[in-house]
Amino acid sequence: PQGRLLCGPGLRRSGAGLLVTKCGLLRHRPGGGGAYWVDSQQKRYVPVKGDHVIGIVTAKAGDVFRLDVGGSEPASLSYLAFEGATKRNRPNVQVGDLIYGQFVVANKDMEPEMVCIDSSGKSSGMGIIGQDGFLFKVSLGLIRKLLAPKCEIIQELSQLYPFELVLGMNGRIWVKAKTIQQTLIIVNILEACEYMTAEQRRQALAKLSGT
Amino acid sequence: FMQRGLDSQTKKQLEEEEKKIISEEHWYLDVPDLKEKESCIIEERSFLRCEDLVYGRMSFKGFNPEIEKLMIRMNSKCKEEEIEEDDKMEADVSDEEMARRYETLVGTIGKKFLRKRDQRVLKDDDEDDEVEEGNSNTKPSKRAKKMFLKPQD
Numbered sequence: 001p002q003g004r005l006l007c008g009p010g011l012r013r014s015g016a017g018l019l020v021t022k023c024g025l026l027r028h029r030p031g032g033g034g035a036y037w038v039d040s041q042q043k044r045y046v047p048v049k050g051d052h053v054i055g056i057v058t059a060k061a062g063d064v065f066r067l068d069v070g071g072s073e074p075a076s077l078s079y080l081a082f083e084g085a086t087k088r089n090r091p092n093v094q095v096g097d098l099i100y101g102q103f104v105v106a107n108k109d110m111e112p113e114m115v116c117i118d119s120s121g122k123s124s125g126m127g128i129i130g131q132d133g134f135l136f137k138v139s140l141g142l143i144r145k146l147l148a149p150k151c152e153i154i155q156e157l158s159q160l161y162p163f164e165l166v167l168g169m170n171g172r173i174w175v176k177a178k179t180i181q182q183t184l185i186i187v188n189i190l191e192a193c194e195y196m197t198a199e200q201r202r203q204a205l206a207k208l209s210g211t
Numbered sequence: 212f213m214q215r216g217l218d219s220q221t222k223k224q225l226e227e228e229e230k231k232i233i234s235e236e237h238w239y240l241d242v243p244d245l246k247e248k249e250s251c252i253i254e255e256r257s258f259l260r261c262e263d264l265v266y267g268r269m270s271f272k273g274f275n276p277e278i279e280k281l282m283i284r285m286n287s288k289c290k291e292e293e294i295e296e297d298d299k300m301e302a303d304v305s306d307e308e309m310a311r312r313y314e315t316l317v318g319t320i321g322k323k324f325l326r327k328r329d330q331r332v333l334k335d336d337d338e339d340d341e342v343e344e345g346n347s348n349t350k351p352s353k354r355a356k357k358m359f360l361k362p363q364d
Contacts, residue, residue: 005252008261013252029261037261048257052267100268125268125281147264154269162272169258169267177274 009048010038041141045070045170047106052126054135054168055114057097065093067101070137070170073111077101081115083123091128098129098174100166129166133176134183140171142194153193156205157186 007013010022020026024040045053047069055067055075066074077099082091093099105113116126146154146167157163163177163186173190177183185208193201255261266285270278322330 006255006260007252008255009258011254013254018252027261035255035261037255037258050257050259124285125266125278144258144262144264147267149263149265151265158271162270162274164270164274164278165268167267167269 004033006033006035006037008035008037010040011036039141039144041139043137043139043171045140047071047075047103047112048169049103049106051106051169052100052102053114053170054129054166054172054174055099055101055170056135057093057095057099060093060095065099067099067114069112069114069168070172071112075103075112075114077114077116081117082127083117083121093128098135099127100129100168101126129174130176133164133174134187135172135174136187136191137171138173138191139194140169142190143167143169143171143173146190152198153190153201156201157189160186160205160209 007018012019012021022038022040024038027037027039029035053069055069057065058068059066063079065077067077069075079090085091101114101116103112104115118124161177161182166174175183175186268278
């Protein structure tokens with residue numbers, strides 16, 4: 001067979017076959033050479049290269065920031081990894097800021113490293129997340145559900161009020177709306193979405209849009 | 212005569228002998244080469260490559276216009292085929308308007324570079340014919356240009 005098979009998270013190659021390392025549902029994608037992976041549920045994030053995550057700046061150590069991404073180690077982020085940053089033009093990052101970036105190095109042997117620019121040198125939405133807003137944590141499965149191409153939850157929420165949303169693959173979500181009340185409503189819906197069925201969700205949203 | 216050539220030849224021989232000695236000293240496996248199996252399986256630890264996930268930053272109802280533009284750009288990378296078809300329709304100026312503008316543009320810029328006599332001719336022409344484009348106006352003015360007349364003997 002010409003096409004290479006992609007074996008995703010939860011599967012490992014051993015000899016000529018595959019071993020399953022996580023419990024969950026086996027998913028298959030027929031396009032692009034075929035891919036199999038195990039759709040598992042967990043709350044603890046393990047840094048993976050290429051993932052976009054939200055990190056909290058915990059310390060500034062010379063030229064490098066330490067970010068907490070919810071993994072076993074704090075990730076490092078160099079001050080040059082922002083768009084348009086030079087040695088003289090440093091980004092204005094303080095301790096306690098939220099940063100949306102992607103992992104460039106993430107394996108079990110090394111400390112994870114993050115950057116806020118992509119391969120062409122543009123920031124494309126990454127970098128410091130602005131003031132206000134609310135950060136909270138959900139399980140990783142919900143994040144993947146929300147990031148699916150046509151997510152009903154997101155579509156229904158977008159009908160309610162104007163708001164801004166940043167989803168990190170490490171389970172962190174940041175929400176900002178015009179008033180604090182609206183922000184908290186969106187936060188509660190997203191947190192409860194995990195255990196509500198579609199019917200209950202629609203009822204809750206109908207109540208909100210009615211009031 | 213032929214001494215330099217001899218030297219180079221002897222040098223070559225010496226080099227060859229050296230190489231033989233060195234290669235004999237090299238250890239090599241007597242086992243036949245194992246064919247490296249082409250791994251048909253790629254291991255991947257991120258969900259991004261497996262599922263078709265949308266970009267993580269979103270904004271709704273115009274809360275943050277920059278992020279909304281970013282959303283369109285990021286999500287359109289997945290649907291590049293549709294955009295290629297729509298390219299023809301997306302031009303800001305239609306082809307007809309473009310042609311009209313271009314015609315008048317050539318006339319106005321052309322007038323700028325005419326000499327004074329030709330400009331006067333143009334003005335007269337303009338008063339007579341209002342509709343004619345710049346191209347047709349320059350033609351009579353060019354004809355009116357006086358060529359060098361060779362003096363008759």
